[in-house]
Structure formats: structure tokens, C-alpha cells
Amino acid sequence: xxxxxxxxxxxRGSHRWTKRVGRGNASGRGxxxxxxxxxQTARSGGKSRRRIRAFKSAxxxxxxxxxxxxLQIKKETVTLSDIERIAEKNQIITPxxxxxxxxxxxxxxxxxxxxxxxxxxxxxxxxxxASKKAVELIEKAGxxxxx
Numbered sequence: 001x002x003x004x005x006x007x008x009x010x011x012r013g014s015h016r017w018t019k020r021v022g023r024g025n026a027s028g029r030g031x032x033x034x035x036x037x038x039x040q041t042a043r044s045g046g047k048s049r050r051r052i053r054a055f056k057s058a059x060x061x062x063x064x065x066x067x068x069x070x071l072q073i074k075k076e077t078v079t080l081s082d083i084e085r086i087a088e089k090n091q092i093i094t095p096x097x098x099x100x101x102x103x104x105x106x107x108x109x110x111x112x113x114x115x116x117x118x119x120x121x122x123x124x125x126x127x128x129x130a131s132k133k134a135v136e137l138i139e140k141a142g143x144x145x146x147x
Contacts, residue, residue, distance in 0.1 A: 076104040080134055081117025092124045
């Protein structure tokens with residue numbers, strides 16, 4: 001088949017034809033043209049949909065939203081038991097190491113170590129925040145925290 005202006009067609013499925021209504025009964029959309037019988041909705045410009053009336057009573061039925069959602073980004077939390085699992089003796093634990101090990105998702109949010117579980121290895125925690133109890137347990141195990 002030769003390529004001529006008469007044979008060029010759009011790719012299959014790329015072109016959607018508009019529905020042509022009111023073009024005779026043979027078209028399948030004749031007579032009422034898909035508008036049903038008589039009445040307001042059959043007329044042009046008569047498509048007023050249901051409007052919200054008595055808005056105040058409808059609004060009063062919706063429960064109030066309590067509290068607020070803080071815009072401040074929460075730090076990623078890591079437990080002592082997680083650190084115990086990945087750490088070796090006297091190893092420097094940084095947020096980059098935690099990310100490599102899969103403990104945290106995003107370094108940019110910051111990291112806070114919480115005292116869930118226990119730690120027996122002496123470690124050096126660097127570039128992280130820690131709760132008071134976590135600091136106490138790390139120092140008790142022989143480790144230290146570098147800001």
C-alpha cells in the first residue's frame with residue numbers, strides 16, 4: 001500500500017472520536033439524542049445539577065478536626081538494639097553507616113538514637129542525637145558520643 005494523504009491514519013487507539021448526537025435515527029443517537037424524554041434536562045441549558053442547600057446544617061454534621069499536624073520534620077529514630085546488631089567493637093557509628101545498613105531512609109532528616117533494647121559493645125556515636133537514657137547506656141558499655 002502506498003503512502004498518500006488519503007491513506008495516513010493515526011496510530012490505533014491514539015485518537016478518540018467525539019460522540020455525534022442528533023444526526024438521525026440511523027446513527028443510534030437520534031430523536032432524543034441521549035437526553036431522555038421531555039423536561040428541564042432535555043432542554044439546552046437545563047442541566048442544573050443538585051445544589052448543596054442548607055449548607056450550615058450539612059457542615060455541622062461533619063466532625064471538627066482536632067489538633068494539628070506539625071510542619072517540622074521528625075528525625076529518623078534508631079534503637080540501641082539496632083545499633084548493637086550492626087556495630088563492631090569501638091566502631092564509629094554515623095548516619096551514613098546507618099543508611100548503608102538500612103536502619104534509616106533519609107540522612108537529611110537527622111537521626112536520634114533511643115534507648116530501646118540494650119548495648120554491650122563499646123561504640124562511638126557521631127553526628128546523631130541521643131536520648132538521655134541512650135547516652136547513659138552507651139557510656140555504661142564503654143562507648144562515647146561525639147557531637
